[in-house]
Amino acid sequence: MAYEKKKCWSILLRLYHWAFALSIVTLCITGFYINSPWTNSMTEGSASWPMAYMRFVHFVAGYVFTAAVLTRIFLYLFGNKQERILEHLPVTPRNIKNLFSTILQYSYIQDSHDPDRLGHNILAGITYVITIAAAVFQLASGFYMLFPEIAIWEKYGVMIFGSQQMARYIHHLLMWWFMIFAFIHVYLVIWNDVKQPEGLISSIFTGVKFTHKA
Amino acid sequence: MADTVNKTLDPHVNRRGFLKGCTMAAAALGLSESMVPKMVEAATSAQRPPVIWLHFQECTGCTETLLRGAHPDIAQLILDIISLDYHETIMAAAGYQAEQALHDSMEKNAGKYILVVEGGIPTALNGVYCKISGKTAMEMLEEVSSKAAAVIAYGTCATFGGVQAAKPNPTGAVGVDQLVHDKPIINISGCPPNPVNFLGTVLHYLTFQRLPAVDSLKRPKFAYGRRIHDHCERRAHFDEGRFVEQFGDEYHKLGYCLFKVGCKGPETFANCPVARFNEAGVWPVSVGHGCIGCTEPDFWDTMTPFYDRIPNVKIPGAGIVADADKIGTKVLGVTAAAVGIHAAVGIGKRLIKGKSDSDVG
The missing domain is CATH 4.10.480.10 (Cytochrome-c3 hydrogenase, C-terminal domain)
Known part of the structure; x- marks a missing residue:
């Protein structure tokens, strides 16, 4: 059977994806350290600065994460057809149909073939939108903790979270969402690539998917 | 002229102690040394602000901290700088006389006095959980604050409700700013707060004739602007x-x-x-x-x-209270198990049906 190459993801979306993924891994590791530092400098004057370095790396990764999230929001509005938000949410009859067929496909009940859909299925789309929303809260709580004395962050931080401690708590709980999301995401990407060979995994590097020639 | 020899204040406060107290307050406010004489002047001027001090749901620890400093200078200073007309813990009057003193001060200094509130205000069942002389705390606060120039909520109970507002907050305790909306409010929080912050606020008011700058929780920035x-x-x-x-x-x-x-x-x-x-x-x-x-x-x-x-994370209904990371690890474990089962079902199905994906080219 013949396949044809189809351009699916723009370079900006691919850059966003890898900035987002790598920053999340970095943020989780350094975040765990900051919450519960597992090293203890036994020798004084050793100048190892583990906490200072971990925080520095966490903040740099935080800025990368911020840039990634802003890029994704930009692409939701101004990206190509596959990248726009209306293609991700069950807001049209076509998308609602895809949501149900995806659930049935993931439950091994029927095979799903949606030949005119090149981008995400709707189940994935909804999850990504929720993840970006969680990321916005992660940013807000993070910057509120990083700049507690800057008037604007202080004002909105108190308004949204009430106190530094609640911001810290929500920041910590949301981290678990990202870790569980990443786990399921990687599994389902592999699963989809096995079930339906369209070059899903390579598409996030090359931007190209393969579909059957009509 | 600054009365640095102290002719007007309590003789127990010596000149050294007095200047020391003013300097501490100036330092807490972040003012320069050159402001200390102005502060001394303001503190010794005849215009001592009348203060009414109310106690509601609390342990009196805030007043205790004020009175039981290692050196009495700060407490003496505060009590001398202000004209304390009503304070349930330290006033000599009782019963009718005490009520009369409160009433007289409110009438005489209407619109001029500072109301200091210590303790949370219970609001459940119309505030029956705290009553003084037959009136609920809510009624007293409404009555006394209506004629005040400003309100200082002193201690975490008066500012945010404190221990009695802890979940499930059976008495519906709240801080002053939840009930008083038409007066300037300063929150001096802490359990107990540092008396220096109270002294600083009062001296700021006397020296500059206005209340200090506050953050979005109405706490003075000079004391609560930086993280510990x-x-x-x-x-x-x-x-x-x-x-x-x-x-x-x-x-x-x-x-x-x-x-x-x-x-x-x-x-x-x-x-x-x-x-x-x-x-x-x-x-x-x-x-x-x-x-x-x-x-x-x-x-x-x-x-x-x-x-x-x-x-800790509390899951309502399930009665689970546990460390966030323990719950997170469990959820991640359940996810991994679910993923394993999902993959196994797929492989099993394929084994039973044979190679079903005929389109794999």
Whole structure:
């Protein structure tokens, strides 16, 4: 059977994806350290600065994460057809149909073939939108903790979270969402690539998917 | 001319103590040395602001801290700078006379007096949980605040409800700013607050004729503008990764950072490391106990467990209260199990049906 190459993801979306993924891994590791530092400098004057370095790396990764999230929001509005938000949410009859067929496909009940859909299925789309929303809260709580004395962050931080401690708590709980999301995401990407060979995994590097020639 | 020889104030306050108190307040406010004479002048002028001090749901610890300093200077100063017309703990009058003093002061100084509130105000069942002379705390607050020039909420109970507002808050306790909306309010939080912050607020008011700048929780910025963590004497140990693992261990004796035993300094705003307490130069962290975050809203709910970093996760209905990371690890484990089962079902189905994906080219 013949396949044809189809351009699916723009370079900006691919850059966003890898900035987002790598920053999340970095943020989780350094975040765990900051919450519960597992090293203890036994020798004084050793100048190892583990906490200072971990925080520095966490903040740099935080800025990368911020840039990634802003890029994704930009692409939701101004990206190509596959990248726009209306293609991700069950807001049209076509998308609602895809949501149900995806659930049935993931439950091994029927095979799903949606030949005119090149981008995400709707189940994935909804999850990504929720993840970006969680990321916005992660940013807000993070910057509120990083700049507690800057008037604007202080004002909105108190308004949204009430106190530094609640911001810290929500920041910590949301981290678990990202870790569980990443786990399921990687599994389902592999699963989809096995079930339906369209070059899903390579598409996030090359931007190209393969579909059957009509 | 500044009365530095002290002819007008209480003779128990000597000149040295008086100037020391004014200088401390100026330092707390972040004012320059040159402002001290102006402050002295304001403190000794004839216009002493009348103050009515009300106690509601509380332990009187705020007043105790004020009165029981190692040196009496600050308390004496505060009590001399202001004209304290009504204070349930320290007034000599009782019964009818006390009520009369309150009434007289309110009438005579209507629109001019400062109301200091100590303690939370219960609002459940129309406030029956706290009654003084037949009136509920809610009624008293409404009545006395209506004629006040400004309200100072003193202590975490009066500012954010305090311990009695901890979940499930059976008496519906709230802070002053939930009930009084038409007066300027200053929140001097803390359990108890540092008397220097009260002195600073009053002296600021006397010197500049206005209340100090406040943050979005109405706390004066001079005292609550910076995080404890950023001025902590143990901060270097934090950055260097030297932590107390448990109370009494070797690292505790060496004075390392208390972060891992639950110090809430990184999320608490107050000037404790700078102003310190009781003129003895101590504060909780300096004597080896972490900050418990007592100046923050809902600290009984959000800062507990006091010896852990973040609150536990409570799952309503299930009766589960556990560490966030333990629950997170369990959820991740369940996810991994679900993923395993999902993959196994797929492989099993394929084995039963044979190679079904005929389109694999």
